[in-house]
Amino acid sequence: MKIAIDAMGGDNAPEEIVKGVELARDAFPDMTFQLFGPSDRLTPLVRNADRITVMHAASVIAMEDEPVRAVRSKKDSSIVLAATAVKNGEADAFFSAGNTGAVLAAGLFIIGRVKGIDRPALTTTLPVVTGDASGSFTMLDVGANADYKLSNLEQFAILGNFYGQTVMGIKQPRIGLLNNGTEADKGDKVHREAYQQLSESTQLNFIGNVESRELLNGAADVVVTDGFTGNATLKAIEGTALSMMSLIRAKIMGSTSAKVGYVLSRKAFHQVGQVMDYSKHGGAVLLGLKGAVIKTHGSSKAETVRNTMSQIHQIVESGLIQQTIDYFEHERAEKAADDQTEK
Amino acid sequence: MKIAIDAMGGDNAPEEIVKGVELARDAFPDMTFQLFGPSDRLTPLVRNADRITVMHAASVIAMEDEPVRAVRSKKDSSIVLAATAVKNGEADAFFSAGNTGAVLAAGLFIIGRVKGIDRPALTTTLPVVTGDASGSFTMLDVGANADYKLSNLEQFAILGNFYGQTVMGIKQPRIGLLNNGTEADKGDKVHREAYQQLSESTQLNFIGNVESRELLNGAADVVVTDGFTGNATLKAIEGTALSMMSLIRAKIMGSTSAKVGYVLSRKAFHQVGQVMDYSKHGGAVLLGLKGAVIKTHGSSKAETVRNTMSQIHQIVESGLIQQTIDYFEHERAEKAADDQTEK
Structure with a gap:
């Protein structure tokens, strides 16, 4: 190739x-x-x-x-x-x-x-950090489009499903719709309609709405979202992980016994950094x-x-x-x- | 009272x-x-x-x-x-x-x-974790409304400004608009128009667009956003902080030397937990x-x-x-x- x-x-x-x-x-x-x-x-x-x-x-x-x-x-x-x-x-x-x-x-x-x-989707893969789910999840769109409509979300779900099957190697990827609650009536009009449409699909393993709080727990294999919300969510995850790491470093460096602790636990920290360094999981794909x-x-x-x-x-x-x-x-x-x- | x-x-x-x-x-x-x-x-x-x-x-x-x-x-x-x-x-x-x-x-x-x-806004205060900025920032709307229009964002900015002045005690709170980039032309039509309108305000100390990646660094004192994006961003911050803490604990517990390190650095961990436990910063206010x-x-x-x-x-x-x-x-x-x- x-x-x-x-x-x-x-x-x-x-x-x-x-x-x-x-x-x-x-x-x-x-x-x-x-x-x-x-x-x-x-x-x-x-x-x-x-x-x-x-x-x-x-x-x-x-x-x-x-x-x-x-x-x-x-x-x-x-x-x-x-x-x-x-x-x-x-x-x-x-x-x-x-x-x-x-x-x-x-x-x-x-x-x-x-x-x-109608619109391509910027698609990124992030690590699942906790829980029993597989090692990563894919989210799209994370920023190719700021405006969106119902048909975009439905197409993103299908694109994400193909990506999950081929690249992630999951037979029936669990497709979730990013929303501000798990109930069917959550979100704005477009998201409520998207929920209905995805629910009726026989092609997709649609598991319903997922909240951004649960993404790193592996709530879904493929997270469908509009580019505006997806971008904000991705950057919030990234920024929080970075801030947490630097906060922990600063706190630990601020005390002597903790500094000794840090030296001993540095390997663990390194592993954590690895998991959160999502660039290791590859680039963003324009599907x-x-x-x-x-x-x-x-x-x-x-x-x-x-x-x-x-x-x-x-x-x-x-x-x-x-x-x-x-x-x-x-x-x-x-x-x-x-x-x-x-x- | x-x-x-x-x-x-x-x-x-x-x-x-x-x-x-x-x-x-x-x-x-x-x-x-x-x-x-x-x-x-x-x-x-x-x-x-x-x-x-x-x-x-x-x-x-x-x-x-x-x-x-x-x-x-x-x-x-x-x-x-x-x-x-x-x-x-x-x-x-x-x-x-x-x-x-x-x-x-x-x-x-x-x-x-x-x-x-037109619509009230759910308003929450989160800690600034890194950087030199003050100890917290306020974000609105974080979920009172899933649908929104231009006038809502402008009203949220004014409500947030009053909140910053009175409750946060900041004379001229730095008002930022949550967007998917810092440039003036970022975001969908409503956000581009909101940027223009807030820029022209003589009442507000509008500092432009802010990205969710920079919120915990104190990019703004008051972050103006629609309830759908704000809700996703808040829950992404919350979920990532929780996942990071549990990941670090799991990694550290997985090795003996790291376990010793953990005992020594537990006070630091406790402090980190305190900072991230944003319920300590109070409840959400319906402004x-x-x-x-x-x-x-x-x-x-x-x-x-x-x-x-x-x-x-x-x-x-x-x-x-x-x-x-x-x-x-x-x-x-x-x-x-x-x-x-x-x-």
Whole structure:
């Protein structure tokens, strides 16, 4: 499988991106990599060119560039060229740690939506920290769209279900709707209607509403939400975990006996940090596009890039994108046509 | 000042409620308390009746009762009678640890909205955990309304500003709008318009958009949000803090050396728990009503009840409610009339 990489995206590009790609190359013998960026900068960084090709891209979309305008004007940028490789079938997936808005825009305008999908969803996987459930859950949309309507939530549920089956490897993922209470009548009009619609689905294992308080306890395998609430929830989880870690460190460092305690329990702390470092669980996937688009944190280092390649390997190998296309463009479209004929 | 108490609300009622009220009575010499509930259950629990009166209420609204229907039908319930005491001017504040929906409904239908306020806001105070900012921040709405529009957000900002000035004691509270990015163009249409409107206010110290990731770092003193997003954010913070604590405990208990470390650092852990136990910071206040309505967690014990009485003391003493009424019913209404005349 071939991966198109924006080698210039993120705070540690291109060094850490290239390093991470070399780690992934060593780990996955069936993967080949196209590194997009200025060749004079990238070529010297590649230690071993086995299965790694530098693809010259003269310009770079910066973190502060206005996304849509940048994607439209910087035709020779690493983001635009890497996305174009996927569009043209020259690569199976597009990876970037760069400007999130520009990655979204490139995904939408260059690779394009699956027919039948109104809006793609930014999809992220987080660890389950407590309880007996499996080790992670997937949430979508976490910020591709600030506005939303009923059809978006229903499509996100189906996209999430496919993701759960293929990438998470769960036969019947438990689909939950993020809401402000578990009862069926909770939430605004759109969420109440979404609850009804998802309840009636024979395709989905819909388990009802879930509250954000229960997500880290593994309340659902796939959490369906609008991009505004999902973004706020994701960032609240992230911020609280970081604040808790730093608070505990500060409190422990403030007393001598506790400091001794810290030295003894540091391994435990390290493990906790590992669990909460959700970048380890991979990047955010833009589901609903005609190609695999994966975005990691701007702060990603080589290890995260490598782990994200493992996730991409799974996405490509599982045939997730083709499955989505088959369902929305054919199966569902045909069913809709049949329903129409029956009427 | 006189406080009307639903003595039957919450998991630990009436015992812990009565106990907490006695603690508050001993702490605040200028407070008197009316305990609403079945007198045969309450009277034996009161150890010292100084400044505590049992007010007989024959029925109780249960946690699982449908709120609006319960408030309309159970006229002799502790919630309805306590709210009625505030409405009739026989008490300055209404306190409950019971059915949140019923407390909201009693506040709305019995005590009533301030003229000029479309929807009241559930307002909660959370600790600032890191950074140099002050010790807490206030967020509203955290769940009184699932649907919202522009005017609600603007009114919440003004209500939050009064709360910050009076109860938090901050002269010019930093007002932030919870959004999915800090730039002015972030969020859906309503949030973009709210940003504009708040920016133009001469009355508010509006500092722009804040992200949920930064709340515990003290990004703003008052965080304005819609009830759906606010509820998800609050519960995500709460759930993550709880999960982190239990994860750390489990990891530390899993290794012998770490267990020794835990014993040594337990005081630090205890402090962390204290900081994150936001019920210590008081109850949720229903702002925008013609009386003070305060709701604590259903799991509240005597200590929380006592701390919430301290918060209520501050709310009543500060004249927050009258200030809100003066502003919305007179000052603002007159300004609107003047503007109308000028046109």
